[in-house]
Amino acid sequence: MPARSTNSGRNKAVLLHREKLRRLREILFANVVMAGEIPAPTGSEKLLARFLSDRFTECGLANISLDQSGNIAGELPGRTGQRNLLVAAHIDKIWAENNDHTVSVGVGTMSGRGLADNSLGVAVLATLPLILEELEIELASNLVLLGTTRSFGRGDLAGMRFFLENTARSPDAALCLEGIELGRLSYSSLGMARGEIVVSLPLEVEGNESSGAGVAASLAGVITVLREIDAKEAPDARILVGSVEAGSGYSVPPREGLIRFEVRSHEASRVARISKKLESLVASIADREGTRASLEMIAHRSPGDLGSAHPLVRRARETLEVLGIETHVAPSVSELALLLDRGIPSLTLGITNGENRHSPAETIALEPIFDGLAQIVSVIQHMDEGALS
Amino acid sequence: MSEIDQRISRWLETNTFHHSEFWDMQELVRAKREAGLTISLCIPTLNEEKTIGKEIIVFKSELMDRYPLLDEIAVIDSGSSDSTLEVAASFGADTYLSSEILPEYGSKPGKGENLWKAIHQLRGDIICYVDADIKNIHAKFASALVAPLIYRPEIQYVKAFYDRPLAVSDDLRPSGGGRVTEILVRPLFSMFFPELTAMIQPLSGEYAVRREVLERLSFPIGYGVETSHLIDLYQTGGLEAFAQTDLDNRIHRNHPTSDLGKMAFGILQTFVRRLRDYGMVKDVPEIHSLFRQFQAEGRRYEQTSREILEEERPPMITLPEYRERHGR
Structure with missing residues (x-):
């Protein structure tokens, strides 16, 4: 019975979080617009890193740093700091600097180059400290927010690779954010x-x-x-x-x-x-x-697999079920592969629905973003509770 | 250097700003609170569904939620047939139909009408007007315009300017103010109000003004509204009443040349009226209000004409409804 009541309480919290987070919609959407309109082709992500750095500073994050690979990181110290959690989003886009990066906002959608991959992920990363504050969630673990560079093509995940090779405190668990598709659950890498x-x-x-x-x-x-x-x-x-x-x-x-x-x-x-x-x-x-x-x-x-029975995977699935969203399991070849390769329990989640990925008219739906945020918060809480194996 | 040149140089030194000077938003909000000011943002619209949503999101997030600089964000619409008002409302702006504000005074077509009615509808001590068609919107389009009014009580009216030359050398930039500015307004100002030529973009749709100034200005309802403001306030307050802020870059839709002709026609009407009212020219003949343009198609030449009558709304302070609503 206690386990069932815990689950029920947790499910209620997920739905409550989704509603509460609507209060941050303009702040989040503005971050999407701003992250979307800053060019960040692979290898030239400096301006977008600066944007994230400013946001981290405004949120009062600790240890904000730009590393040699151009990654930007900030830390939300935990109550006990016994564990280190990582939430990452790649900040590079497939688009050249001279492409038109104008974002258009319509009723229920936003469109523009790179919004789904990965301006929305970057915007959620920038807003995450405010999201946790709004929900009055104080984590026991240290939470490192990381915008990684050079993920596409010849970049070969150089940003995440550099971070993992040089970080003083290896993450105990990690979550990678991708703009689309809501319901995407990646826990293995090809x-x-x-x-x-x-x-x-x-x-x-x-x-x-x-x-x-x-x-x-x-x-x-x-x-x-x-x-x-x-x-x-x-x-x-x-x-x-x-x-x-x-x-x-x-x-x-x-x-x-x-x-x-x-x-x-x-x-x-x-x-x-x-x-x-x-x-x-x-x-x-x-x-x-x-x-x-x-x-x-x-x-x-290298191929890697957390396994469908892993508590993190189960929690992510349960949350999607509570939110009424179908799970799409999809193996990844991006940052997740490096994390799994190092034995770090990790997931990649999509944040909203979208279409025309990698086209000039890349479009994201606004309303489902709050489902995506509720899922992200739920998974972070689970990581924080420490059931990682 | 002539006396006018000296005054202009001095003014450019003291009253021309760059938006980066106002980067410290916390300090700006603190100064606003200390000064006891309230600020309204007004966006006049007509069929702007493509850009209005982004403007509202950015202003609300950056200048209300993060830094409480603005006290209200209002869209005043001339009767859009698209979803401008729906989009604006969905992101939290207050939306008004111009025709429903002061309905007893009727409704006239034109952006100036919306700007005028905003003075009655909105509550702020400062009203900041921002056009709705800006593609590269940023919080600075409002914050860097109200900042000089917050920090410098003697400044009454702050205009935006923005230009980007095709090539930059040695930090010098030509001060391109737009086509109508360069071929009409600047030559006219040079002839009749030379100090006003220091306004780099006199027709810019982005400006912030103190209520006590706005309520005493007449409002041409159409294209002449910005020009008339500059001339009228200059007559009473001189160049020192103005300031301007460099916003670097503004991307918006380009107007076709035929529209520029209409704009110039409306501005000229206002200008000539001001010259007459201020006694700067005598015996102004009757001015026609029909603007004629021609199109050639093969050997066929077609005339299109449009009535452009720059009617003016009186200073808002003369309306009893306004005085009652605002306790003036």
């Missing part, structure tokens, strides 16, 4: 290898050019092989082709081209084996007369 294949034709070679396709023909051949490998390995592994670049106009066959891809699997050995296959593929292209080809692997992740 093994991943990310690479680029570059194919080029030296100037003196005319053969392929006369075909009218230049290096595009070779790129098409590579993609065909990638698709074949993907079909053979699925569903245990996937090869995702993220982008293809070649040429610059309409009439001149391209002499150089690039394919960016990711290999993903729950099994590290499978990822390694496919990577080897790709090395052979590239070597075979390079053997052809006059064609040059190279493969560069730019990022690796």
Whole structure:
């Protein structure tokens, strides 16, 4: 009976929190607007880090620091400080500095570049001290809020990696925030290898050019092989082709081209084996007369899994149930992978619903944000209670 | 250097600010409390659903919830057919239809009408007007305009200016004030009110004014409202009554050239009327209020004309309803 009544009390609190947090809506939404309108391409996140730093200062956080990797951290000291909890959001965006970052606010939605990935996550991080204050939650553990840099592409999670390698106090548990999708629950990470294949034709070679396709023909051949490998390995592994670049106009066959891809699997050995296959593929292209080809692997992740029975996972699921939201379990290849790799019990949660991710019209729904916040608070409280294994 | 040049230089030194001078919001709020001032923010609107929500969110969060600088945020609407009022209300602004304020005085079309009625409706000792079409809205659009009024009791009227040249060299910036300013208002000011040329953006829609000044100004209901304010207050208070704040950058929708013609026509009406009223020119002939523009399509030439009559609302202090509501 006591356990049931505890659960019931907890569930009531989640619903109550959701309602109370509406009082902070303008502050939160303004933070979304401001975080959204500050350009922060991977590797140039300084302005957005400054914004977070200012917000942390205004909230009176302790130990606010900008590290060598450009990460910005602040700490809310706990009552006892026996444990250290981490809440992190990556602050870099996929958009270039000169893209229009204007945010539009409509009835029930906001839209603009990078809002879902990850201005909303950054805004929640900036507002979290006020959220806990509004709910009169005083944690026993120290809570470190961290805005991480260089998460995308060649950034290869450099910000989070640097933090974990250099922090004096390793987190006892961690939560990563992503703007969308509400109900997303990531507690495992996929093994991943990310690479680029570059194919080029030296100037003196005319053969392929006369075909009218230049290096595009070779790129098409590579993609065909990638698709074949993907079909053979699925569903245990996937090869995702993220982008293809070649040429610059309409009439001149391209002499150089690039394919960016990711290999993903729950099994590290499978990822390694496919990577080897790709090395052979590239070597075979390079053997052809006059064609040059190279493969560069730019990022690796090890697979990890907290397990669906972990108390943190159960708590996150229960909270979503209380809020009437369906859980979508999705493995991650982002910051969560590094945390799990170090044995830190960690989750990634989505905050609201959205659409057009990674498009100029990226849109987030405003009302469900309060469900997302209630879930985040509930999980943080659970981490604080210390049931981490 | 002429005497006018010296006065302008002195004024630019003492009464032209940069928003960064007012970064300390806690200090600003403290000074406001100490001065016993209340501040209202007024956003006049007509079909601004795309930008109004963001403005309200930013002002309410930054200047009410975080730093209690503003006492009210009000949207005064000319009758939008889109969801401007719904969006504004959903984020906590007080929303009013201009036609429902002082209905016994009727309703006239134009932004100036909304600004005038705001004086009656709003409660603040200072009213800060901010246009609704700003894409890069920031709290400084209000805080850096009211700050000089809070810190310097002798200042009555603070205008915003913002410009960004295409190229910057040696820290010098050309003071581009917008097309209508540069080809109409600045030449007119240079001829008749040379000191007012120091206002870098005289037509800016963002300004903060003390109530005791606003209630004594006539309000052209259309395009001439900003120009008339500057001339009328200059006549009584001189350049020293004004200040201006550099807000760095303002992104808004661009008006087509045909609209600029209408704007210039309205401003000229107001200007000529002021010249006549202040006895600066004599024997002003009858002024036509029909603005004519032409379009060519092949060999067909079409005339479009529009009546632009810059009616004026009287100083609010002359209305008994106002005096009663505000105890004046």
